[in-house]
Amino acid sequence: MAKNPYRPGVGTRPPYLAGREQEIHLFERLLEDYPEKRRNLRITGLRGVGKTVLLKEYERIAKSHKWVVVRRDWGPRLREESDFAIAIVDYLREALEALSVKAKIKNQIAAAMQTINQVQIQLADDVAVSVGPGAGSSAESVLEDKLRIALTKVGEIARAQGRGVALMFDEAHSVYDRGAKRQYPLGALLSAIVAAQDDDDNPLPVMLVLCGLPPLIGNIHAARSNAERLFRAEELDNLSLGPESQGELSAAAEALVRPTSDIAYASGVAEQIARDVDGYPYFIQWFGEALWDAADLEGTTTITSALYKRERKAIQHSLDDEFFEPRYRDARQADQGTLRVAASLGGERFNRADLDAATHRSTGALAQSLTRLIADNLIYRDDHGVYAYTAPLFGDFMRRRHERHDEDG
Numbered sequence: 001m002a003k004n005p006y007r008p009g010v011g012t013r014p015p016y017l018a019g020r021e022q023e024i025h026l027f028e029r030l031l032e033d034y035p036e037k038r039r040n041l042r043i044t045g046l047r048g049v050g051k052t053v054l055l056k057e058y059e060r061i062a063k064s065h066k067w068v069v070v071r072r073d074w075g076p077r078l079r080e081e082s083d084f085a086i087a088i089v090d091y092l093r094e095a096l097e098a099l100s101v102k103a104k105i106k107n108q109i110a111a112a113m114q115t116i117n118q119v120q121i122q123l124a125d126d127v128a129v130s131v132g133p134g135a136g137s138s139a140e141s142v143l144e145d146k147l148r149i150a151l152t153k154v155g156e157i158a159r160a161q162g163r164g165v166a167l168m169f170d171e172a173h174s175v176y177d178r179g180a181k182r183q184y185p186l187g188a189l190l191s192a193i194v195a196a197q198d199d200d201d202n203p204l205p206v207m208l209v210l211c212g213l214p215p216l217i218g219n220i221h222a223a224r225s226n227a228e229r230l231f232r233a234e235e236l237d238n239l240s241l242g243p244e245s246q247g248e249l250s251a252a253a254e255a256l257v258r259p260t261s262d263i264a265y266a267s268g269v270a271e272q273i274a275r276d277v278d279g280y281p282y283f284i285q286w287f288g289e290a291l292w293d294a295a296d297l298e299g300t301t302t303i304t305s306a307l308y309k310r311e312r313k314a315i316q317h318s319l320d321d322e323f324f325e326p327r328y329r330d331a332r333q334a335d336q337g338t339l340r341v342a343a344s345l346g347g348e349r350f351n352r353a354d355l356d357a358a359t360h361r362s363t364g365a366l367a368q369s370l371t372r373l374i375a376d377n378l379i380y381r382d383d384h385g386v387y388a389y390t391a392p393l394f395g396d397f398m399r400r401r402h403e404r405h406d407e408d409g
Contacts, residue, residue, distance in 0.1 A: 004296070005259040006289035011052030011170075014285055015259035019239040019251030020054055027058050030232070031065045034164055035203035040193065042220065043211040045236030047391045048282030048323070052170055054236065055211045062166045067205075068098040068158065071168040074175045074212075081143050084175065084185035088147060092154050095165050099157050143184070147192035155196055155204030164205030173212035173377070176219040187223035194230060213390050215380045238279035238392065242271070252279035256288050263295045266304045273308060280392045283319065290315040324397040331378060337408045338369040339378070342387070343398030349388035350395075359408065 005015045030039055041058075045051050059069045070091045078084045158165045177184045193208045210216060210231070220227045239252035249257060252274035257265055273291075277283035291303050294311045331339060341359050342350045352370075359366060370387065373379045382388040389395060 002262040002296075004289055004292045006285045006292060008282060008285035008289055011056065012285075013053050013056060014255060014281065016255060017053065017057065018255035018258065018281075020050070020057070023054060023234055023236075024057060024061065026232075028061060028065075030207075031062060031067065031164070034207070035159065035205040038197045038203060038205075038207070040208040040231045041210070041234060042216065042231035043209070043234045043236065044214050044216050046280075046389075047213070048280050049236045049238060049392065050281040051211050051236055053281070054234075055168055055170055055209065058209065059166075059168060062164075065164075066162075067164040067166050067207075068095050069166045069168060070095050071170070073171045074169050075171065076174050078175045079178065079183060079185060081183050081185050081188070084189075085143055085146070088189065089150065091167060092150055095154055095167075096157065099154075099161060099163065099165070144188040144191045147188055148195040151192050151196040151206055152204065155206040158205050159202075164207065166207045166209060168209040168211070170211045172210040173214075173216040173219060176215075177223050184223070186219060190220070190224045190227065190230065194224075213377060213380065214382070214388075215374070215377070218381070239274070239281060239284070241275055241279045250274060250279075252277075252284060255281065255284045259288070260292060262301065263292055264302050266302055269303055269305050269308055272305070276312070278393060282323075283392070286319050286323075287315055290318070320397055320401055324391065324394060325401070327378060327391055327394070328398070328402065330376060332372060334365075335369050335373050335376075335378075336402070337405065338366065338373065339398055340402050340404045341408045342379075343395045343402070344404040346395070346399075348393065348395045349382055349386055352385045352387065 007014055027041070030041070033039075043051050043054060055071065059071050062069050072087075072091060078087055154165055175186050177187045189208075193206070196204055196206050210220070214235075217233075220231070224230070239250070239255060241250050241252050250271060253270040256270045256273060273287055274284065277287060291308060291311060294307060295301070295303050298307070300307070328336060328339065338355075338359075342355055345351075345354050345358060356363065356366065361369075370379070374381070377390050379387045379389055391397075
């Protein structure tokens with residue numbers, strides 16, 4: 001029996017990577033321009049749009065160019081400078097181990113004073129760099145300076161070997177600066193990268209790639225002024241819909257058709273499916289997998305319009321249960337009410353003014369609810385007074401599954 005070719009997993013590379021040719025070409029050019037032209041990357045987009053898949057593709061390409069790549073997921077724990085410093089040092093140690101067996105690397109973690117982690121890394125025979133948060137009023141500058149020194153030393157070793165080092169961080173929206181708590185992990189890293197890349201006479205081949213949900217954009221700008229000049233921005237959207245030209249499939253339909261040779265799509269069916277899921281890569285993989293199984297079970301080699309019409313409701317139901325519903329259930333009860341009212345306004349984004357007018361809750365209570373939903377990465381600020389969902393077609397799901405209650409407003 002042939003294997004089902006579709007892969008609707010978390011960050012799982014699809015059998016055919018459709019619609020990302022331009023991003024891949026530009027990344028290859030970026031590597032070729034190093035170190036004379038040094039740019040970093042910021043990748044943002046909604047959940048399920050293929051950010052992690054593209055990041056993994058960048059990792060593969062960079063390694064094929066003999067770059068050392070350290071790819072990790074960030075999480076809320078790294079908002080603390082102490083944990084962030086330890087993690088970054090671990091990443092740099094991994095890069096050094098990959099760069100050269102000659103570089104003597106010594107890692108020693110010791111608890112020095114209460115709640116302060118001190119990490120010492122031996123970058124070369126005679127250069128020791130301590131990386132960790134300082135104490136008191138100079139905490140942020142100490143971390144920034146130590147990271148700059150460490151990144152510079154790693155870059156010098158890479159340059160001596162004719163190689164580069166790419167630090168690739170997924171879920172990067174999870175880490176941001178908190179001035180009220182005097183915690184500046186993201187700002188310290190960005191400043192250190194700027195300093196390490198600043199020498200035009202002896203340029204260092206060190207690249208930073210940050211990948212995450214749309215709030216990452218605001219986090220970067222809040223952490224450092226003029227951040228737009230530090231990164232090349234890639235905002236991933238859904239795959240294109242509608243034929244590119246007569247007789248050709250859209251990128252979204254190609255993602256369905258190209259992976260399978262055992263089961264075909266009847267004329268127009270792939271484009272119809274692509275339109276129904278608005279071209280989102282994860283949903284395309286989900287529907288493709290389910291329809292392939294249905295055709296295989298039926299013993300047919302063609303996914304027809306009739307088969308799709310018969311299976312569509314059940315497929316959408318399973319997607320709702322496994323992709324959308326857990327996100328809704330993660331919200332607090334009061335915040336679920338906010339989501340219901342917001343969705344009742346229509347579309348995939350909503351205005352704060354319209355939300356205020358549609359609910360009986362006080363302005364303060366509604367503001368707190370929106371703040372919690374942002375912190376839970378269920379919504380984000382798309383513009384001044386405008387909010388959007390981090391999951392594609394979430395508003396459509398809410399209207400389908402969770403209608404507004406009378407007590408919501």
